[in-house]
Amino acid sequence: MRKTALFLTLLLALSVILSACAGGAPTATPAQASPTSAPVEVTSPPSEGKIQLRMMMWGAPEELDIWKQIVADFQSANPNISVSVEVSEWESYWTKLKTLLAAGTPPDIFAIDAPYYLDYQTRGVLLNLQPYLDANPHVLDDVYPQTLKAYQTAEGYFGLPRDFQTIVVFYNKDMFDAAGIPYPSPDWTYDDFRATAKALTLDKDKDGVIDQYGYATDLWDMELFWSEAIWAFGGEIISPDHTKTLIGSPEARKAWQFIYDMMFVDKSMPDSTTAAQYGGDLFQAGKAAMTTIGHWAVPGYAEAGLNFDVVPMPVGPAGRATSVNSAGFVIAKATKYPDAAWKFLEFVISPPAQTRLAELGFACPVLKSVAESPAFLEQKIKINHKVFLDSLEFAHMKPVFKGYDEWASVIGDGMAPIWAGEEADLNAILDEIIPQADEVLQQYNP
Amino acid sequence: MEAGIKPLGREKVWLWILLAPTLFGLVFSAFGALLATLGLSFTEWDLFTSPKWVGFSNYITLFTDKRFLRALANTAQFAALYVPGVVIISLFVAVLMNRAIKGISLYRTMYYLPVVTSAVATALVWNMIYGKDTGVLNYILKQLGMQPVCWLCADRAMLSVVIVNIWGAIGEGMIIFLAGLTAIPKEYYEASEIDGAGRFQQFFRITLPLITPSIFFQTLISTINAFQAFDYIYMLTRRGQGDSSIPVVVFSIYRNAWHFNKYGVASAQAIELTLIVAALMAVYLWAEKKFVVYE
Numbered sequence: 191m192r193k194t195a196l197f198l199t200l201l202l203a204l205s206v207i208l209s210a211c212a213g214g215a216p217t218a219t220p221a222q223a224s225p226t227s228a229p230v231e232v233t234s235p236p237s238e239g240k241i242q243l244r245m246m247m248w249g250a251p252e253e254l255d256i257w258k259q260i261v262a263d264f265q266s267a268n269p270n271i272s273v274s275v276e277v278s279e280w281e282s283y284w285t286k287l288k289t290l291l292a293a294g295t296p297p298d299i300f301a302i303d304a305p306y307y308l309d310y311q312t313r314g315v316l317l318n319l320q321p322y323l324d325a326n327p328h329v330l331d332d333v334y335p336q337t338l339k340a341y342q343t344a345e346g347y348f349g350l351p352r353d354f355q356t357i358v359v360f361y362n363k364d365m366f367d368a369a370g371i372p373y374p375s376p377d378w379t380y381d382d383f384r385a386t387a388k389a390l391t392l393d394k395d396k397d398g399v400i401d402q403y404g405y406a407t408d409l410w411d412m413e414l415f416w417s418e419a420i421w422a423f424g425g426e427i428i429s430p431d432h433t434k435t436l437i438g439s440p441e442a443r444k445a446w447q448f449i450y451d452m453m454f455v456d457k458s459m460p461d462s463t464t465a466a467q468y469g470g471d472l473f474q475a476g477k478a479a480m481t482t483i484g485h486w487a488v489p490g491y492a493e494a495g496l497n498f499d500v501v502p503m504p505v506g507p508a509g510r511a512t513s514v515n516s517a518g519f520v521i522a523k524a525t526k527y528p529d530a531a532w533k534f535l536e537f538v539i540s541p542p543a544q545t546r547l548a549e550l551g552f553a554c555p556v557l558k559s560v561a562e563s564p565a566f567l568e569q570k571i572k573i574n575h576k577v578f579l580d581s582l583e584f585a586h587m588k589p590v591f592k593g594y595d596e597w598a599s600v601i602g603d604g605m606a607p608i609w610a611g612e613e614a615d616l617n618a619i620l621d622e623i624i625p626q627a628d629e630v631l632q633q634y635n636p
Numbered sequence: 637m638e639a640g641i642k643p644l645g646r647e648k649v650w651l652w653i654l655l656a657p658t659l660f661g662l663v664f665s666a667f668g669a670l671l672a673t674l675g676l677s678f679t680e681w682d683l684f685t686s687p688k689w690v691g692f693s694n695y696i697t698l699f700t701d702k703r704f705l706r707a708l709a710n711t712a713q714f715a716a717l718y719v720p721g722v723v724i725i726s727l728f729v730a731v732l733m734n735r736a737i738k739g740i741s742l743y744r745t746m747y748y749l750p751v752v753t754s755a756v757a758t759a760l761v762w763n764m765i766y767g768k769d770t771g772v773l774n775y776i777l778k779q780l781g782m783q784p785v786c787w788l789c790a791d792r793a794m795l796s797v798v799i800v801n802i803w804g805a806i807g808e809g810m811i812i813f814l815a816g817l818t819a820i821p822k823e824y825y826e827a828s829e830i831d832g833a834g835r836f837q838q839f840f841r842i843t844l845p846l847i848t849p850s851i852f853f854q855t856l857i858s859t860i861n862a863f864q865a866f867d868y869i870y871m872l873t874r875r876g877q878g879d880s881s882i883p884v885v886v887f888s889i890y891r892n893a894w895h896f897n898k899y900g901v902a903s904a905q906a907i908e909l910t911l912i913v914a915a916l917m918a919v920y921l922w923a924e925k926k927f928v929v930y931e
């Protein structure tokens with residue numbers, strides 16, 4: 191017994207010393223001295239009256255530089271507010287964000303991808319921005335309405351878009367020239383698209399291995415190609431009340447069959463196993479003549495030395511369609527400075543900040559006046575940037591609903607074996623996964 | 637494997653003091669996390685709103701969750717191939733490395749290198765080896781006049797991934813077995829040689845029985861590793877949003893938590909994985925009493 195008591199006393203002494211070393215309060219009580227609370231972050235107290243905002247987003251390192259400039263512009267106009275920006279890579283961003291939200295110490299402002307917005311909004315962690323919008327009714331006047339839709343809820347806006355992405359067709363001019371094929375015309379159809387892809391699929395050294403594919407994309411998520419195809423063939427993705435998966439309708443099946451035939455009949459489109467050998471993006475690797483992707487890919491393709499341009503998505507049996515998705519910002523409900531955070535958000539969708547974002551070249555600005563200005567249309571990388579804006583006219587919003595990630599996984603995982611090149615029965619797989627996807631929807635909309 | 641020197645009196649106090657930091661870490665982080673996981677497995681929790689008590693329902697749905705069952709089957713298949721593979725091959729390598737030839741430490745280092753190299757980096761190299769059109773392996777096959785093979789396609793991916801995992805674990809097993817091998821007194825071999833025993837007889841009659849403790853230990857560790865395997869599998873078979881062409885249970889846990897916001901379900905899966913490993917350990921410990929020879 192005595193030994194145990196001695197041991198415990200020594201232990202306590204040790205932990206007090208340890209926590210003192212870690213820079214905790216010098217008069218630490220034993221409760222505070224427990225090792226779980228030892229690694230306290232040393233933060234200097236904010237100077238008198240100065241508001242410190244923390245902002246988090248996903249993105250490339252280049253984006254951090256631009257955001258630092260935007261923050262500097264904001265701070266010079268609002269000297270009593272300072273904003274710190276943290277940029278993480280996509281996957282770790284969400285893990286970090288969720289952990290911080292659960293711990294009750296979220297960043298004041300953080301980036302959100304529209305499909306995930308409701309996962310956060312419905313769980314009550316976001317600040318309702320409607321009172322601010324009611325007080326400044328003209329803030330959204332110049333914003334493209336197609337980009338706002340995703341953020342509207344019955345109780346108002348809990349987030350605002352900062353930029354948007356429409357999907358267009360990118361084509362490699364050198365490959366078209368080499369094959370003597372004219373560049374795609376803006377009014378082309380899905381049949382033209384398929385024929386062009388077929389004509390550009392080449393086995394140059396005749397060894398039975400295709401050296402150049404006509405078209406390449408990633409089919410796991412709907413955004414890059416299959417949602418556009420389904421809409422263009424007259425199908426729908428999900429019912430408006432988010433309770434039914436509609437990708438198995440006769441129209442949608444025609445779209446699936448179109449993709450399947452390109453991959454397995456024409457062989458003008460590589461499977462994911464083949465694409466993985468070149469790092470996933472065959473267009474960037476200079477192994478595919480066409481791809482469908484958003485503006486975020488432009489800087490990377492230019493850096494890879496590709497000679498490329500863009501045209502709108504082809505016209506399908508039911509008309510032309512593309513997908514529009516937006517990245518936005520939200521304010522944490524737990525923020526200590528909602529007014530200052532709003533001020534910053536307002537600045538992000540103002541012309542000076544939007545102009546900087548346009549120059550960065552990763553996305554399309556949500557402000558019409560900036561998008562149609564030389565800042566966006568005449569960027570360093572000379573392609574037809576206007577195609578991205580014109581595509582809004584026939585764009586469908588990438589579906590936004592609670593449980594998106596799990597629903598998308600059922601479909602993505604289910605179809606993946608086909609897209610990996612293991613020829614399987616397309617219709618049988620659709621019949622199997624659609625009820626599973628509906629089950630997921632039921633969980634979230636009981 | 638004796639208990640060693642027993643600490644006495646005041647030494648015992650120091651023993652505890654010196655162990656205290658490690659024990660603290662163990663009690664608060666490892667056991668704390670384990671208990672929290674156990675608690676969460678009986679709740680429905682999305683990280684933001686407060687957990688809801690749901691009793692055993694997370695466990696009950698596991699039995700009908702197709703994707704979890706598939707992950708479990710993959711994990712079992714992986715372990716069944718991986719554990720014997722690691723034990724047999726690393727024992728073989730250790731026997732080869734257990735002799736006095738020139739540059740032996742260089743060879744040993746070479747076999748150990750994969751253990752200390754980043755799995756992500758080596759997996760990228762393996763991707764180049766396994767590539768369907770661009771891979772080194774298929775290039776060799778073609779030179780030999782054989783048909784190229786899709787190494788990472790569904791039917792063969794499991795085997796290809798197991799090979800990489802075994803390759804990455806040989807070094808660690810080799811060290812364990814080398815320690816066991818060098819502990820065998822030379823006299824046994826000298827005596828058996830005089831009695832006319834051949835190399836194979838020596839191996840099966842002397843070496844193998846005397847390193848059963850190492851074999852036991854290595855089997856145990858490999859089994860635990862097999863159930864936690866993630867990095868090579870992820871790098872070689874990943875698809876969109878945390879999916880893999882051969883998802884194992886760790887994938888399922890990760891996705892349920894971080895992608896689907898189902899921390900209760902993820903916890904139940906983690907607990908079930910722990911229970912399976914614990915059951916296997918019980919079988920091993922029973923087998924230890926029967927088969928392991930301690931000098």
